[in-house]
Amino acid sequence: MADDPQKPENTNTPANPEKVPPTTPPTPETPPAPPPGYDRVEQTGVFQMLWDCKYCNTKKLLGVTHKFCPNCGSAQDATARYFPSDEEAIAVEDHEYTGADKKCGNCGTPNAAKAEFCIQCGSPMKDAKSVAMRSEQTTAEGTQFGADSKSAAKTDFEAQKSGIPTTPPEPPKSKKWWIIGGSVAAAAVIGLVASFFVTSTVDVRVDGHSWEKRVAIEAYKPRVETSWCDAKPFNAYSITTRREVRSYNQVADGETCNNVRVDRGNGTFSTEKRCKTKYKKEPVYDSKCYYKVDRWGPERDIVAKGTLKETPAWPAVNIRTGNCLGCERESGRSETFSLALTQVKKADKKHNCSYKEAQWRSIPDGAVKKIKVRLIGGAKCETLQ
Numbered sequence: 525m526a527d528d529p530q531k532p533e534n535t536n537t538p539a540n541p542e543k544v545p546p547t548t549p550p551t552p553e554t555p556p557a558p559p560p561g562y563d564r565v566e567q568t569g570v571f572q573m574l575w576d577c578k579y580c581n582t583k584k585l586l587g588v589t590h591k592f593c594p595n596c597g598s599a600q601d602a603t604a605r606y607f608p609s610d611e612e613a614i615a616v617e618d619h620e621y622t623g624a625d626k627k628c629g630n631c632g633t634p635n636a637a638k639a640e641f642c643i644q645c646g647s648p649m650k651d652a653k654s655v656a657m658r659s660e661q662t663t664a665e666g667t668q669f670g671a672d673s674k675s676a677a678k679t680d681f682e683a684q685k686s687g688i689p690t691t692p693p694e695p696p697k698s699k700k701w702w703i704i705g706g707s708v709a710a711a712a713v714i715g716l717v718a719s720f721f722v723t724s725t726v727d728v729r730v731d732g733h734s735w736e737k738r739v740a741i742e743a744y745k746p747r748v749e750t751s752w753c754d755a756k757p758f759n760a761y762s763i764t765t766r767r768e769v770r771s772y773n774q775v776a777d778g779e780t781c782n783n784v785r786v787d788r789g790n791g792t793f794s795t796e797k798r799c800k801t802k803y804k805k806e807p808v809y810d811s812k813c814y815y816k817v818d819r820w821g822p823e824r825d826i827v828a829k830g831t832l833k834e835t836p837a838w839p840a841v842n843i844r845t846g847n848c849l850g851c852e853r854e855s856g857r858s859e860t861f862s863l864a865l866t867q868v869k870k871a872d873k874k875h876n877c878s879y880k881e882a883q884w885r886s887i888p889d890g891a892v893k894k895i896k897v898r899l900i901g902g903a904k905c906e907t908l909q
């Protein structure tokens with residue numbers, strides 16, 4: 525934590541901030557920024573890595589205490605460092621962290637980052653590279669870390685070199701059935717769309733003419749409506765109110781945590797608790813109003829119908845106009861001129877097509893015409909000729 529840039533701001537800083545010694549001591553442990561995917565990280569300790577001597581096969585030597593094998597005197601092998609079990613972990617107190625060890629370019633011995641000459645062979649350490657570091661190990665809170673060893677370290681370093689992630693990827697889920705199912709569904713959709721566009725031309729006979737003229741009528745009368753009470757109309761009456769769920773708030777509800785071991789590259793590792801906040805939905809209630817309100821709204825249609833024999837005419841509209849309760853008004857007129865068509869070769873296939881009045885009138889009953897029909901059924905009325 526040397527030279528921590530996150531030192532707390534001194535709020536009493538005078539106007540000229542030049543070289544004023546901080547009046548409050550910097551907090552020793554400023555919580556580091558949580559890694560992506562987590563909301564909080566907590567340092568839980570620093571411990572010694574273990575290593576095995578490859579010359580005399582002494583096991584579980586300590587990463588800080590045993591820079592040399594106490595049995596045969598060989599220098600520590602940085603590539604043989606591994607994490608101890610939770611029971612075996614030995615805490616490191618007040619061990620200044622100056623960075624990951626550097627590997628002597630001459631003899632390969634790991635040296636402290638600040639070393640100027642190799643502790644083993646005396647070569648200058650100026651251009652030495654940092655030792656490789658073990659991948660982070662993560663386990664859910666309350667569960668043990670997996671056992672680690674010199675051979676696991678070897679596997680880890682080899683994987684890092686080859687670029688393969690050390691955490692095994694999610695076991696491949698059976699995607700095959702999704703692919704097959706998806707293909708079948710896609711084919712069905714394509715088939716349906718295609719059959720809508722695919723048409724064939726058939727002969728149809730004109731069996732009859734009909735027309736219809738329709739006047740839509742609205743009425744002004746009490747209507748039952750509902751809305752949030754803060755949005756109810758000013759002229760609402762017969763109001764009843766109920767408490768109902770209007771929205772949901774996301775409320776923090778504990779956290780899920782992982783324990784992580786992070787190799788510091790100098791024979792020690794730190795442990796961290798990384799946590800992600802859990803949220804739950806909490807309903808927010810509000811007043812819902814149920815009421816009546818006098819409004820215009822669709823009421824009925826007045827319709828006149830006929831065939832070629834009758835002259836098309838709008839129906840008589842006898843309504844009580846005004847703004848009284850129960851008063852009515854027109855809200856639109858529409859007309860259709862339809863031909864009843866029967867396929868010549870398939871008498872059970874009947875179609876009803878609407879045209880402009882002039883075209884409708886120009887085609888006589890009994891005439892045989894050509895028209896396109898869709899594969900899924902239904903005539904394309906505009907293709908009649």
Ligand SMILES: [Zn+2]
Pocket residue numbers: 577578579580581582593594595596597598
């Ligand atoms: Zn040894």
Ligand SMILES: [Zn+2]
Pocket residue numbers: 628629630631632633642643644645646647
């Ligand atoms: Zn050396």
